[in-house]
Amino acid sequence: MSASTTDRIEKSVVLRSPRARVWRALSDSAEFGAWFGARFEGPFVEGQTARGRITIPGYDHLTIEIAIVGMEVGRRLSYKWHPYAVDPSVDYSGEPMTLVEFSLEDEGADTKLTVIESGFDQIPLARRAEAYRMNEGGWTAQVKNIAGHVAAK
Amino acid sequence: MSRRSDQAARRLAGAAPVFAALGDATRLGVMARLCQEGPQSIAHLSEGAGVTRQAVTKHLEALSAAGLVRDHWSGRERIFQLEPRRLELARRELDRISDQWDAAIGRLQAFIEEER
Numbered sequence: 001m002s003a004s005t006t007d008r009i010e011k012s013v014v015l016r017s018p019r020a021r022v023w024r025a026l027s028d029s030a031e032f033g034a035w036f037g038a039r040f041e042g043p044f045v046e047g048q049t050a051r052g053r054i055t056i057p058g059y060d061h062l063t064i065e066i067a068i069v070g071m072e073v074g075r076r077l078s079y080k081w082h083p084y085a086v087d088p089s090v091d092y093s094g095e096p097m098t099l100v101e102f103s104l105e106d107e108g109a110d111t112k113l114t115v116i117e118s119g120f121d122q123i124p125l126a127r128r129a130e131a132y133r134m135n136e137g138g139w140t141a142q143v144k145n146i147a148g149h150v151a152a153k
Numbered sequence: 154m155s156r157r158s159d160q161a162a163r164r165l166a167g168a169a170p171v172f173a174a175l176g177d178a179t180r181l182g183v184m185a186r187l188c189q190e191g192p193q194s195i196a197h198l199s200e201g202a203g204v205t206r207q208a209v210t211k212h213l214e215a216l217s218a219a220g221l222v223r224d225h226w227s228g229r230e231r232i233f234q235l236e237p238r239r240l241e242l243a244r245r246e247l248d249r250i251s252d253q254w255d256a257a258i259g260r261l262q263a264f265i266e267e268e269r
Binding site: 021083 | 175251254255257258263264
């Protein structure tokens with residue numbers, strides 16, 4: 001547990017699918033991209049950086065880079081990235097990254113997924129403000145779109 | 154850029170010192186005590202803090218500079234209390250990223266479960 005309340009975000013959800021299925025949706029870069037909203041150039045390989053483009057309307061001018069830290073088959077996927085990399089003209093490579101960890105546990109026939117993103121306290125604060133300005137309203141609108149999409153099914 | 158988003162940028166640029174000020178265990182401890190016990194003197198906050206009164210004073214100054222606490226004199230004692238509005242700014246910033254994860258997990262759920 002981090003000492004700082006501003007350093008991390010943690011989410012849990014139970015998915016009504018077996019663990020192997022959820023693992024494929026995380027570890028296969030094409031499947032990951034399908035729900036995350038990105039198209040990757042190649043597979044996810046531990047120790048390597050996967051590059052791609054964001055496919056979410058309104059954000060599709062952006063590239064995405066995730067540095068795969070660990071892949072423990074069926075259990076855990078972790079990567080590092082620049083969480084506020086929203087300006088294509090800025091080189092973010094010198095800045096610290098946050099760590100994203102997906103972990104899976106059996107929950108009967110279902111799967112409990114936990115997502116933790118940590119390391120926000122190390123990110124330059126000016127970057128947070130800038131990202132907020134560039135994104136303002138965008139994600140809120142998108143959350144509503146998705147809620148509508150899911151409800152319509 | 155609209156006036157509204159300019160204001161948002163200024164607000165968030167202003168939130169920067171909040172994150173720095175909270176990134177320390179002693180300062181978080183002081184904040185927790187001010188949350189639970191209300192306004193306190195430096196002497197009282199130093200009891201059981203595990204560091205010297207001078208150190209606690211320094212931490213309070215840092216929190217004050219970030220706008221997280223404010224102080225006033227009561228007789229010969231300097232009393233500190235929370236300034237909750239600033240904490241709220243820091244929370245809101247993290248909430249936004251939290252919303253992004255909710256959306257992404259919602260898409261993952263739809264992606265996996267709609268196959269069944």
